[in-house]
Amino acid sequence: MPKMIFINLPVVNLEVSIAFYESIGFTNNKNFTDDTAACMVWSESINVMLLTHEKWKTFTARPIPPTTSSEVLLALSFESRDDVDRINEIAAQNGGVADINPVQDLGFMYNRNITDLDGHVWEIMWMDPAAFPAES
Structure with a gap:
């Protein structure tokens, strides 16, 4: 398997966030997308995982920073x-x-x-x- 990076980001509204990322050039990998997360592909090796806050909290107990930070x-x-x-x-x-x-x-x-x-x-x-x- 080639080296890849998956950037995980917490989002408030998954559906709206998917549309935003598609608008700036990402494509949605529907194989890794459900109602709690979406895999947005930038290139063969770079992916952004958009995670609902609930899904994010299954990965870490650290708080989600405010949008102003x-x-x-x-x-x-x-x-x-x-x-x-x-x-x-x-x-x-x-x-x-x-x-x-x-x-x-x-x-x-x-x-x-x-x-x-x-x-x-x-x-x-x-x-x-x-x-x-x-x-x-």
Whole structure:
């Protein structure tokens, strides 16, 4: 089996969260989706598990942080700067919050940060490694 990552996130409304993640480019793996959890696929090796609060509590007794706090900032890469701008807009149109942090434009890298409906922070980014500044 190849190495994979499964990011688990607690969500208040599973159905609305599935629609949000589909709107920004994830696909739902229905084989691992039920009324308590949904597997949202980003790539062959990256999956986000959306878990109802009840399901989340079967994995850990630690409290779910409020939507105003940040425990992690997760980054998703896109093909172009235009894609970053488009996803930022789509996130806002689907219940997320756009540009929760200042836009970062370093020329070779461009990113904008969004949150999903539950306050999970995502860095939507594009990078051109060939344009990375040479060290002097």
